[in-house]
Amino acid sequence: MAKLTLSNANKIITDALAKGKELGLKPLTVVVLDAGGATIAMQREDGSSHLRPEIAAGKAFGCIATGVGSRWLNAQAETRPHFLEGLSNVSGGRIVAVPGGVLVKIETGEIIGAVGITGDTSDNDEIAAVAGIEGAGFTPDTGA
Amino acid sequence: MAKLTLSNANKIITDALAKGKELGLKPLTVVVLDAGGATIAMQREDGSSHLRPEIAAGKAFGCIATGVGSRWLNAQAETRPHFLEGLSNVSGGRIVAVPGGVLVKIETGEIIGAVGITGDTSDNDEIAAVAGIEGAGFTPDTGA
Amino acid sequence: MAKLTLSNANKIITDALAKGKELGLKPLTVVVLDAGGATIAMQREDGSSHLRPEIAAGKAFGCIATGVGSRWLNAQAETRPHFLEGLSNVSGGRIVAVPGGVLVKIETGEIIGAVGITGDTSDNDEIAAVAGIEGAGFTPDTGA
Amino acid sequence: MAKLTLSNANKIITDALAKGKELGLKPLTVVVLDAGGATIAMQREDGSSHLRPEIAAGKAFGCIATGVGSRWLNAQAETRPHFLEGLSNVSGGRIVAVPGGVLVKIETGEIIGAVGITGDTSDNDEIAAVAGIEGAGFTPDTGA
Numbered sequence: 001m002a003k004l005t006l007s008n009a010n011k012i013i014t015d016a017l018a019k020g021k022e023l024g025l026k027p028l029t030v031v032v033l034d035a036g037g038a039t040i041a042m043q044r045e046d047g048s049s050h051l052r053p054e055i056a057a058g059k060a061f062g063c064i065a066t067g068v069g070s071r072w073l074n075a076q077a078e079t080r081p082h083f084l085e086g087l088s089n090v091s092g093g094r095i096v097a098v099p100g101g102v103l104v105k106i107e108t109g110e111i112i113g114a115v116g117i118t119g120d121t122s123d124n125d126e127i128a129a130v131a132g133i134e135g136a137g138f139t140p141d142t143g144a
Numbered sequence: 145m146a147k148l149t150l151s152n153a154n155k156i157i158t159d160a161l162a163k164g165k166e167l168g169l170k171p172l173t174v175v176v177l178d179a180g181g182a183t184i185a186m187q188r189e190d191g192s193s194h195l196r197p198e199i200a201a202g203k204a205f206g207c208i209a210t211g212v213g214s215r216w217l218n219a220q221a222e223t224r225p226h227f228l229e230g231l232s233n234v235s236g237g238r239i240v241a242v243p244g245g246v247l248v249k250i251e252t253g254e255i256i257g258a259v260g261i262t263g264d265t266s267d268n269d270e271i272a273a274v275a276g277i278e279g280a281g282f283t284p285d286t287g288a
Numbered sequence: 289m290a291k292l293t294l295s296n297a298n299k300i301i302t303d304a305l306a307k308g309k310e311l312g313l314k315p316l317t318v319v320v321l322d323a324g325g326a327t328i329a330m331q332r333e334d335g336s337s338h339l340r341p342e343i344a345a346g347k348a349f350g351c352i353a354t355g356v357g358s359r360w361l362n363a364q365a366e367t368r369p370h371f372l373e374g375l376s377n378v379s380g381g382r383i384v385a386v387p388g389g390v391l392v393k394i395e396t397g398e399i400i401g402a403v404g405i406t407g408d409t410s411d412n413d414e415i416a417a418v419a420g421i422e423g424a425g426f427t428p429d430t431g432a
Numbered sequence: 433m434a435k436l437t438l439s440n441a442n443k444i445i446t447d448a449l450a451k452g453k454e455l456g457l458k459p460l461t462v463v464v465l466d467a468g469g470a471t472i473a474m475q476r477e478d479g480s481s482h483l484r485p486e487i488a489a490g491k492a493f494g495c496i497a498t499g500v501g502s503r504w505l506n507a508q509a510e511t512r513p514h515f516l517e518g519l520s521n522v523s524g525g526r527i528v529a530v531p532g533g534v535l536v537k538i539e540t541g542e543i544i545g546a547v548g549i550t551g552d553t554s555d556n557d558e559i560a561a562v563a564g565i566e567g568a569g570f571t572p573d574t575g576a
Contacts, residue, residue: 005478034323036352037194040481042474046437050470060163064169064324067193082241089237090198092380111193149334182338186330190293197327325482355481369508370516370529377525378486399481 002034002106004113009040009138011132012104012115015044017134020036028119028128031056032104035112037064040132048119058096059125060116065091067111069143070101071126100125103141104133146250148257153184153271156248156259158177160276161189162266170227171268172263172272176248179256181208202240203269204260209235211255213287214245215270234263235269244269247285256282290394292322292401296424297329300392300403304420305333316407316416319344320392322411323400336407347383347413348404351391353379355399358374359414370406383432391429392421393423400426434450434538436466436545440568441473444536444544444547448564449477452552460560463488464536467544469496480551490528491557492548495535497523499543501540501575503558535573536565544570 006012020028027045029052034040044052062070077084077097088095092104100135104113115133117125126142133140153176164172170187173196178184188196206214209231221228221241232239243266248257259277262267269285277284294375297320309315315333317340322328332340353375365372365385377384387410392401403421407412414430421428451543452460459477461548462486474482484490494502497519509516509529521529531554536545547565549557558574 002477008212009242010475034324036322036326036482037325038476039474039485040476041441043438043473044470044472046435048466053471064250065193065195067191079503080242082218082225084231086202087195087199089232090202090240091195107197147334150331154331180338182332183330183341184332186327187294187298188326190291194324194326272410344465353481355479366528370506370513372530373489373517373520374530375483375487377520378490378528379483381525 002110002112004034004040004104006040011136012045012132013014013041015135016101017043018117018130020130023124024125025120025128026029028117028125029056030059031116033057033060033064033114034065037061039090040113042107046117048131052118055096055118057095058116059098059101059118060114061091062095062097062113063101063143065095069103069141070097071099072143073097073101073131074099098122099142101127102126102128105139105141107111146254146256148178148184150184155280157185157187159279160259160261160272161187163272163275167268167271169264169268169272172261172269173197173200174276175260176258177201177202177204178259179207179208181205184257189263196262199262200241202238202260202262203242203245203262204239204276205235205260206239207245207258207287209239213247213285214241215243216244216287217241217245242266243286244272244273246273246277249283249285251283254282289373290398290400291412292320292328292392294328296412300420301329301331302421304403304405304416305405307416307419311412311415312418313412314372316405316413317344318340318420319348319404321345321352321402323350325349326403332408335392338392339349340406340419343384344404344405346382347389348384348402349379350385351389351402353383356427357391358385359387360424360431361389362387385411387430388417390414390421392419393429395427434542434544436464436472438472438574443568444564445473445475446547447567448547448560449475451563452562455556455559457552457556457560459487460549460557461563463492463548465489465492465496465546465548467496469493472545477551483561484550487528487550488548490526490548491530491533491550492529492532492546493523494576495533495546497527501535502529502571504532504575505529505533506531517571530554531560534539534558534565537571537573539571
């Protein structure tokens with residue numbers, strides 16, 4: 001089984017923030033979790049607000065918790081709100097079910113981590129996450 | 145009073161997982177609770193994601209909490225969401241109100257435990273739970 | 289990186305319970321976690337009390353959280369109680385800092401999971417955990 | 433008011449990790465908080481365990497919470513454990529009162545953030561934090 005290293009995680013963050021700059025997005029916060037949900041690295045850009053680290057982590061943790069990108073959780077929340085409520089509760093309130101949480105996979109399909117981004121629209125957050133994951137040579141899974 | 149033994153619980157899990165394999169379901173997580181809501185046994189198949197044990201337990205605990213299979217809780221959530229919200233709150237956030245939580249009964253109708261399964265669709269999770277309970281010689285109650 | 293499979297976890301539990309039987313220990317509860325702290329399998333013997341699954345999980349999670357066997361946490365609790373209190377708090381109250389939580393390592397020294405056992409004395413719980421881990425072909429680390 | 437930027441925080445982390453490498457310390461986790469207690473950046477080295485981000489954050493948050501380095505909190509815990517318990521409770525369980533949490537000050541004495549490090553002994557964690565803060569051109573306050 002492959003493992004996401006700190007060096008990988010830093011590269012993901014650098015590339016995600018570069019994408020945000022390229023697209024003129026608002027200041028972003030980027031969190032990278034390992035396959036067990038522990039944080040590997042996090043950066044919050046100047047001007048990105050107080051709770052952004054927890055929001056970004058909540059998007060990423062939802063992916064690890066369920067094995068699906070957070071866009072799927074967002075769809076579930078719209079069609080089965082009580083499922084999301086239960087899921088959120090049994091997680092100890094650690095899940096933010098909107099797009100911008102993206103699984104990090106390797107070519108075999110194995111999940112080795114997740115990225116969560118917040119700061120701009122959820123769709124734009126997701127674009128930055130995908131760019132970061134691809135820039136580091138991994139396969140993103142948004143849950144679309 | 146009849147009591148679900150560890151040996152019973154292991155048999156339920158084995159048969160539920162065999163049903164999942166037979167039907168080609170995704171990797172499953174199976175939890176068996178006793179009549180007091182304490183876990184007797186749990187197994188998470190390789191590839192079943194991080195929070196699945198808590199989700200499966202949440203389905204099963206909803207059954208024990210209310211004395212009804214979780215399909216009924218799912219219906220309640222759709223027609224009376226505020227009831228589920230209150231129920232969830234007074235449980236300390238331990239309930240996941242979607243199908244796949246099934247009561248284990250004996251022929252007198254007495255409840256001796258509950259099974260919770262997650263990993264595939266809620267309907268398929270429930271099919272596996274029913275198969276496990278019947279395989280161990282007990283009567284399932286899905287709340288349908 | 290190696291990964292603890294469900295098959296490994298079931299073998300660990302079977303061997304740990306056999307050791308308990310051999311030594312005439314009280315009914316045990318055994319939990320096996322993966323390297324990310326998610327439960328892989330759990331069994332509670334008939335007569336092992338209501339909260340034992342959470343106690344066993346708390347011993348095992350302390351190991352994963354800190355990368356050391358729970359005997360070390362027990363020593364810390366005696367010499368630096370405020371460290372254990374802080375650690376417990378930031379874990380969300382998920383740590384039980386007494387012997388009986390043992391890391392599962394492979395020959396390279398890499399941590400691939402943890403076992404937590406409760407039911408008899410902490411020392412005996414640990415003996416059963418070590419037997420289970422060795423029976424499955426892995427290296428136990430008790431934190432001694 | 434001066435403000436710790438993401439660029440400052442990344443420099444602090446880089447220098448703290450370099451110090452750890454120079455001294456042959458175990459793998460470290462470094463967290464940098466701003467003056468309001470929000471995380472700016474975090475890095476966990478390969479091999480640093482699962483809960484280290486929360487432990488490091490707990491050391492740093494104790495500094496922000498009280499306006500003193502965590503070495504002072506450690507001393508308080510030894511002489512007035514009930515004070516630490518109350519403090520920890522009103523913080524919502526967010527404080528780890530051992531050395532390794534260090535305030536980041538500017539020449540006027542103004543607090544602009546805090547660094548928390550965990551992974552080696554508390555004393556060594558603190559040495560790495562001091563090195564990181566000084567490397568970035570700020571004044572460390574360990575609470576000694």
